[in-house]
Amino acid sequence: MMKKARLLATAMLAATAFGAAAQTGPVKIAGIMELSGSGATPGTNFNNGVKLAVKEINAAGGILGRQIDYQPVDDQTNPGVAKALAQKAVDDGAYVVLGPVHSGATLVAMSETQRGEVTNIIGAEAASITQAGDPYMFRSSFTQLTAMPKVARYIKDTVKAKTVAVMFTNNDYGKGGRDAVVKAFDALGIKVVADIPTDPLQVDFSAAVLKAKQSGADALFLYTLEEESARALRELRKQGWDKPIIGETTAVSQKTIELAGDAANGMVGHVGLTVDAPEPRIKDFGQKFFNEYKYKSEHNGMKGYISMYVVKAMTEKIGKFDSKALAAAMHGATISADKNPGVLMDIGFDKNGDIERESFLIKVDQGKQVVIDTLPGTVK
Amino acid sequence: MNNKKLLAGLVSLALLLVVPAFLKNYGVYLFTYWAIFVIANMGLNLTVGYAGQKSLGHAAFLGIGAYSVAILMKAGFSFWLGLPVAALGCFVIGLGLGFPALRVQSIYLGFATLGFNTLVWLVMRNEAWLTGGTFGINGIGRPTVFGLDLGRNLPYYYFVLAFALVLAFLLWRLLRSPWGKAFTALRDNPIRAESLGIDIQAYTLLSFAIGAAYAGVAGGLLASLVQFIEPVPFTVGASIMMYLMVVVGGPGYFLGPLLGSAIGVLLPEWLRFAQGWYLFVFGIAVVLLMLWLPDGLLSIPDRIKARRLARDAAAARSAATAKAGA
Amino acid sequence: MTDFLQLFLSGLATGSIYAVAALGFTLLWQASGTINFAQGDFVMLPAFMMLGFASFGLPLLVAFALTCVVSVLFLGWGFKRAIADPLLRFGMMPVIVATIGLAIAMRAGIRAGVSAEAQPFPSLFADRLFHVGGVTVTLADVGTLAIALLLVFGTQAFLSRTVTGRAMQAVAQNTDSATVLGINVPRMIFYTFAINALLACAAALLVTPTYLAKFDMGESLGMKAFFAAIIGGFTNSRGALLGGLIVGVAENLAAAYVSPAYKDAVALVIFMLVIMFKPEGLLGRKAERKV
Numbered sequence: 001m002m003k004k005a006r007l008l009a010t011a012m013l014a015a016t017a018f019g020a021a022a023q024t025g026p027v028k029i030a031g032i033m034e035l036s037g038s039g040a041t042p043g044t045n046f047n048n049g050v051k052l053a054v055k056e057i058n059a060a061g062g063i064l065g066r067q068i069d070y071q072p073v074d075d076q077t078n079p080g081v082a083k084a085l086a087q088k089a090v091d092d093g094a095y096v097v098l099g100p101v102h103s104g105a106t107l108v109a110m111s112e113t114q115r116g117e118v119t120n121i122i123g124a125e126a127a128s129i130t131q132a133g134d135p136y137m138f139r140s141s142f143t144q145l146t147a148m149p150k151v152a153r154y155i156k157d158t159v160k161a162k163t164v165a166v167m168f169t170n171n172d173y174g175k176g177g178r179d180a181v182v183k184a185f186d187a188l189g190i191k192v193v194a195d196i197p198t199d200p201l202q203v204d205f206s207a208a209v210l211k212a213k214q215s216g217a218d219a220l221f222l223y224t225l226e227e228e229s230a231r232a233l234r235e236l237r238k239q240g241w242d243k244p245i246i247g248e249t250t251a252v253s254q255k256t257i258e259l260a261g262d263a264a265n266g267m268v269g270h271v272g273l274t275v276d277a278p279e280p281r282i283k284d285f286g287q288k289f290f291n292e293y294k295y296k297s298e299h300n301g302m303k304g305y306i307s308m309y310v311v312k313a314m315t316e317k318i319g320k321f322d323s324k325a326l327a328a329a330m331h332g333a334t335i336s337a338d339k340n341p342g343v344l345m346d347i348g349f350d351k352n353g354d355i356e357r358e359s360f361l362i363k364v365d366q367g368k369q370v371v372i373d374t375l376p377g378t379v380k
Numbered sequence: 381m382n383n384k385k386l387l388a389g390l391v392s393l394a395l396l397l398v399v400p401a402f403l404k405n406y407g408v409y410l411f412t413y414w415a416i417f418v419i420a421n422m423g424l425n426l427t428v429g430y431a432g433q434k435s436l437g438h439a440a441f442l443g444i445g446a447y448s449v450a451i452l453m454k455a456g457f458s459f460w461l462g463l464p465v466a467a468l469g470c471f472v473i474g475l476g477l478g479f480p481a482l483r484v485q486s487i488y489l490g491f492a493t494l495g496f497n498t499l500v501w502l503v504m505r506n507e508a509w510l511t512g513g514t515f516g517i518n519g520i521g522r523p524t525v526f527g528l529d530l531g532r533n534l535p536y537y538y539f540v541l542a543f544a545l546v547l548a549f550l551l552w553r554l555l556r557s558p559w560g561k562a563f564t565a566l567r568d569n570p571i572r573a574e575s576l577g578i579d580i581q582a583y584t585l586l587s588f589a590i591g592a593a594y595a596g597v598a599g600g601l602l603a604s605l606v607q608f609i610e611p612v613p614f615t616v617g618a619s620i621m622m623y624l625m626v627v628v629g630g631p632g633y634f635l636g637p638l639l640g641s642a643i644g645v646l647l648p649e650w651l652r653f654a655q656g657w658y659l660f661v662f663g664i665a666v667v668l669l670m671l672w673l674p675d676g677l678l679s680i681p682d683r684i685k686a687r688r689l690a691r692d693a694a695a696a697r698s699a700a701t702a703k704a705g706a
Numbered sequence: 707m708t709d710f711l712q713l714f715l716s717g718l719a720t721g722s723i724y725a726v727a728a729l730g731f732t733l734l735w736q737a738s739g740t741i742n743f744a745q746g747d748f749v750m751l752p753a754f755m756m757l758g759f760a761s762f763g764l765p766l767l768v769a770f771a772l773t774c775v776v777s778v779l780f781l782g783w784g785f786k787r788a789i790a791d792p793l794l795r796f797g798m799m800p801v802i803v804a805t806i807g808l809a810i811a812m813r814a815g816i817r818a819g820v821s822a823e824a825q826p827f828p829s830l831f832a833d834r835l836f837h838v839g840g841v842t843v844t845l846a847d848v849g850t851l852a853i854a855l856l857l858v859f860g861t862q863a864f865l866s867r868t869v870t871g872r873a874m875q876a877v878a879q880n881t882d883s884a885t886v887l888g889i890n891v892p893r894m895i896f897y898t899f900a901i902n903a904l905l906a907c908a909a910a911l912l913v914t915p916t917y918l919a920k921f922d923m924g925e926s927l928g929m930k931a932f933f934a935a936i937i938g939g940f941t942n943s944r945g946a947l948l949g950g951l952i953v954g955v956a957e958n959l960a961a962a963y964v965s966p967a968y969k970d971a972v973a974l975v976i977f978m979l980v981i982m983f984k985p986e987g988l989l990g991r992k993a994e995r996k997v
Contacts, residue, residue: 036659036814038612040822074658076648078613079516080413080606087533088406107518108608128515170505170967172514172610197967201926203917204954206716207961207969210709227824227918238835238842239712259826259918262833295821480978484985487741487798491932492981495974506967616929620806627803657818663811667804671792674800 026069027062027321029054029311030089032099032109037077038171038200039102041226042300046101046123047072049304052292053342063312064319070308075100079108090116095321096311099123101300103172110134119327121307123300126176130352136327138353140303140310142272144180146354150375151221151248151270152184154361159244159268161218165194167208167232168223174198177223177248193217202228205235212241219244222251222267230259237263244268253298257367267364268372273299273306276369277360281337281344302344309342310335348377400537408533412605414645415540416598421626421637422551423594428623429631430555431587432567434490437477437497438622441470441592443504443614445599450517450609451510459523459604466596474592478585497616504611516610520603530604540601547594552634554590563587567632628669630676639677708840713958719847721954722854723916726909727931728938728946729858730902735940736878737898740790741802744809746928748903752777753910753919754816757825766828766911774907782903786896809924817921829915850912857908858947861901865943874898933973937980939987948989952976 031050034043054070062068071094075082082105089097090112097113100106101123113120114134121138122129127145130137155161164185168178174197182192194215196208209232212220220236222229222245229251236245245267250256252269254276275286275297285305289297311326313335318325334348348356361373400408420442427435448469449462480492504511511517522530523539530536554560562583565573574580603609621644629640647665648658673679731745742748752773759769789808793800834845865871876884877894885891917923930953938949953973960972980987 035822036817040817044822074648079608079610080602080613083606083608084406084409084413087409091404091406104514104516104608104610104612107516108606111607126515170514172516175508175514199967199969201922202969203926204716204720204958204961206713207958208966210712210962211966214709227920230824230918231916238844240842255823259824261826295823480981484981487735488936488981488985490802491936492978494929495933495977499971499974502968502971617925624803624806627799631799657814659814660811660818663807663809663814666807667789667811670800670804670807671789674793674796 024066026067028069028071028092028094029308030085030092030094030097031070031072032075032082032085032089032097032105033072034077034100034102034105035072035074039077039100039105042101042123043075043077043099045298045300046099046304048293049289049297049301049306050098050308051304052289052301053305053308055292056288056342057308057312063315064321066321068308072099075102075105075109077102077105079104082106083108083112085109086112087116089113090118094118095323096121096326098304098307098311101303103129103176110137113137117327118323119311119330121310123303123307126172127180128176130354134353135331136323138310138327138330138349139355140307141299141355142357142359143354144177145183146356147248147270147272147359148177148180148184149187150359151246152181152188152190154268154270155185155219155221155246156188156190159219159246161190161244163191163193163215163217163219165196165212165215165217165220166192166223167194167196167198167212167220169200169225169228170197171200174223174225181221181223181248198224198228198232200225200228203231205232206239208232209235209239209241212236213239217243219246222247225250226253226255227259229256230263233260233263233267246270249273249299252362252364252369254296254369255298257364257369261367264364265366269362269364270359270375271299271362271369272357272359273302274360274362274369274371275302276362276371278371279345281341285344306343306347309340309344310347313340313343346377396541397538400534405533408537409605410645410649412533412537412540414641415537415544416601416605417622417625417641417645418637419544419547419601420595420598421622421629421641422548423591423598424622424626425591425629425631425633425637426551426554426563426594427587427591428626429633429636430560430567431563431583432570433584433587434487435493435588435591436490436623437493437495437500437616437619438591438595439614439616439618440497440500441474441595442599442602442618442622443500443609443611444470444473445596446603446609446614447504447511447517447599448596449600450520450603453520453603454517459521459600463597463600466600467593468596470596470599471589471593474589475585477592478588482581482584494616494619497614497619501611501615504614511611514610516608518608520607520609522604522607536605540605543597543601547597551594555634559583559586564632624666628666628676630678633676633678636676636678643677709962710959711839711841713962714955715841715843715847717955717958718951719843719850719954720958721934721951722851722947723909723913723950724927724930724934724953725947725950726854726857726905726912727927728935728950729861729943730905730909731931732935732938732940732943732946733861733898733905734902735935737874738790738895739794739798741798741805742902743802743805743928744812744924745906745931746924746926747809747812748777748781748906748924749909749913749927750816750919750921750924751781751812752907753827753914753923754820756910756914757827757919760828766830770907770911773910774904777903777907778900780903781906782900783896785903786899790895790899809928813921813924820921822921824918824920827914827919830911846915853908853912854950855947857905858943861905862943870894870897930973933977936987937973937977939990941986941990945987945989949987952988 033047054068058067073085075085082100086109097118097120103124103126106122106124114136119136127143168174196211198208247269249271257264314330318329330349331351335343337343337346345357356377358377359375360371362369363372400411424438427433445466448466452462530539562578566583625640625644629636734740734742755773756769759772789804831846831849836843873889874894877891934949934953935946938945957969957972961969
């Protein structure tokens with residue numbers, strides 16, 4: 001009898017010791033990133049943001065005393081590969097999965113992380129991702145459905161345009177944005193008089209710009225990727241477009257400005273995240289990123305950085321490494337930037353995994369983003 | 381077939397059946413992905429390796445097959461209706477693609493197929509009412525076999541493997557038949573083949589059609605594997621990768637697609653340690669491989685044999701001269 | 707009408723860019739039977755080389771000159787010796803695959819080694835606009851077209867008026883006869899590769915300000931160049947010019963008057979029509995079938 005009890009006690013002791021050991025080694029965080037293929041630029045930047053955060057957090061002692069073991073893998077901007085990698089991450093016992101950034105890859109990978117009950121913070125922006133009822137899915141940037149109404153309101157109230165031409169990139173990102181903005185325009189009574197799809201990697205915008213001019217719109221809403229935006233802006237200037245040009249995130253990003261040169265001046269845009277925001281924490285981040293990677297970060301880099309710090313902040317809040325509990329805690333949570341400077345701005349998650357946060361209206365002046373207004377989030 | 385080959389075949393079959401049972405989800409998924417590409421590349425090997433045509437648009441058929449199955453399944457039809465439709469559709473379209481092949485040769489044909497691929501991709505991307513456009517089609521189901529649901533990865537792997545084995549057997553029979561000889565005649569010397577009474581036109585069209593049908597089946601299986609499709613995996617880049625897989629494995633060798641697909645699918649896995657450089661290493665590896673083995677990896681045994689024969693012949697020659705000289 | 711003219715002139719500018727890339731491709735095929743799938747990347751690499759040289763403070767034209775030297779060495783001589791020479795005797799497939807591999811390696815190498823993002827590239831021309839009859843053209847448009855025409859006609863003149871050029875043509879038409887005539891065939895072929903490398907550098911200088919230097923800029927450029935070359939006529943260097951201009955203009959017109967979403971299909975459709983009805987290209991001569 002005694003022998004059995006002693007055996008049991010030893011077993012329990014061993015189990016707890018073992019359990020404790022499992023809770024002190026490095027914590028695995030998987031990254032599914034587009035490092036090649038058409039999504040390589042956002043993917044690489046997001047990944048760099050995450051890596052910077054991991055470096056800082058580990059140097060400061062890790063999360064709850066455990067170092068982060070961050071393993072990024074390349075999904076080649078291929079949904080089939082992303083799905084496989086998501087399965088692998090779940091198999092390997094990852095605590096949290098960060099990424100993908102490409103919307104198509106995300107739609108596939110999310111079913112795997114959902115099945116594996118692993119919290120998944122993504123960089124993608126397609127609206128449908130948080131409408132599928134996946135309790136483990138969280139964004140790091142606004143869904144297009146949140147961002148577009150803000151832009152539409154600006155166009156209605158400040159620009160006072162009654163008709164708009166919409167130029168967008170014909171891929172999942174661009175189409176999603178276009179659908180969202182058209183919906184927002186309809187809701188405010190602004191008429192879309194030209195609907196102009198363009199291709200990723202498109203070089204010649206003369207036909208597209210011509211269409212915009214012919215439509216006689218009061219303003220142009222530009223929702224294309226960085227290089228295409230630069231080319232579009234140059235063509236607009238060349239053909240003498242003198243009406244307002246409004247963009248969202250990519251069209252007014254630092255990269256676009258760098259590539260478009262003077263042609264970008266005067267453009268106004270809404271950005272959820274910009275390294276040029278007049279906030280000391282953000283400027284700090286911008287400097288650290290530049291020191292590490294020798295180039296200026298854009299919004300994807302910020303998304304990656306913030307995501308990792310969100311994981312840190314929320315894990316510390318629940319006090320343990322339980323992915324299911326983490327997801328449950330994140331719904332409806334608010335993270336204060338004062339207490340967790342890594343998240344750069346106060347951030348809140350709603351029940352769908354969408355975020356709410358301040359955002360900025362910027363104007364491009366002399367080749368720089370100048371913040372002209374801060375739009376409040378609904379974060380308490 | 382001699383005993384050595386038979387033994388090797390049985391051992392590989394055993395491995396294919398047993399190994400995945402011990403792998404986790406990810407490994408099984410990878411094996412399934414590989415098997416699907418083996419099917420598609422068997423078709424491409426027929427067109428390119430055996431019939432000598434330049435087909436650089438094979439991913440288009442993979443896509444057509446995938447979308448056919450996806451659209452039909454989402455509309456409520458069974459997988460077992462979708463798959464034959466995919467195969468038949470690709471067969472017919474493949475016949476159509478063969479027509480330019482009759483007018484133009486070699487590199488022009490290559491570009492024509494490339495153009496075809498881009499056209500198909502554009503349709504996939506633009507016609508959102510049919511294909512979901514850039515958002516693709518999500519939530520594709522898995523088929524059921526005799527009431528058995530293939531939702532989990534391992535059963536689905538065996539399902540795909542069964543298809544691969546059956547299709548491989550069919551191809552093997554085809555190649556052993558007079559048709560197979562006609563295809564190789566078409567590749568090696570089309571003019572002589574014509575003079576021998578082989579209907580060049582018919583066989584050219586057939587090589588495209590059959591190759592396309594195989595890719596169509598593979599595409600259907602792919603749609604149910606990933607359960608989501610979008611136009612991205614069916615671009616010209618993908619076609620070129622498949623072409624690489626066939627050439628690297630060994631065009632005109634029956635097991636070439638097996639090896640080539642393994643390299644194409646698994647190599648990025650092995651090279652993961654190289655981070656961003658793995659594609660660079662892959663590209664260089666392809667160049668070096670071509671320089672060393674222009675006939676693909678499976679030409680190694682033939683080369684060794686040829687070298688041995690040459691050495692024996694040289695030895696025989698020198699022995700003969702020695703004897704003659706003496 | 708002005709809209710049509712605007713599109714037409716923009717198309718000419720874009721088309722001349724395709725033409726320069728197509729020209730080298732055509733020459734290479736004619737002289738040595740090499741299909742260079744990495745042609746677009748042969749334009750991409752010099753673009754980055756120029757940026758590299760410029761980052762040391764060298765002015766653009768000096769960087770261009772240095773790049774030309776390096777390109778002739780690696781993309782001309784190196785490419786010929788390492789890849790074309792050993793593989794051509796095995797037929798077209800190994801060369802095609804090897805150049806595909808080369809293209810993949812070049813793209814991946816730049817992406818991993820330099821940057822995944824687009825880089826701005828200084829333009830040869832000042833940023834000036836001209837308004838002519840309601841139509842706007844940039845100095846760059848005019849300049850690119852002029853230089854492209856110069857390059858094409860210059861190459862044509864070189865090939866038909868100089869002894870070396872004629873020798874190169876002889877090699878292209880019949881290698882064996884050329885050897886018998888005492889022409890140094892390997893050297894003539896090398897000259898072709900060298901000219902291809904130089905044309906690629908020129909294309910890079912003209913194209914990259916608009917295209918922006920990015921690791922994958924060669925992909926679509928190469929594709930359009932292939933189609934342009936074949937449309938114009940694979941056996942004729944002026945064909946490359948015609949093909950390029952046709953593709954450039956047609957794309958623009960189709961984007962405006964038909965459907966912007968199917969812009970890329972235009973080059974394909976023209977290509978398909980040409981090979982169905984005039985397979986030797988618009989300016990090409992019919993190639994005899996060698997039995």
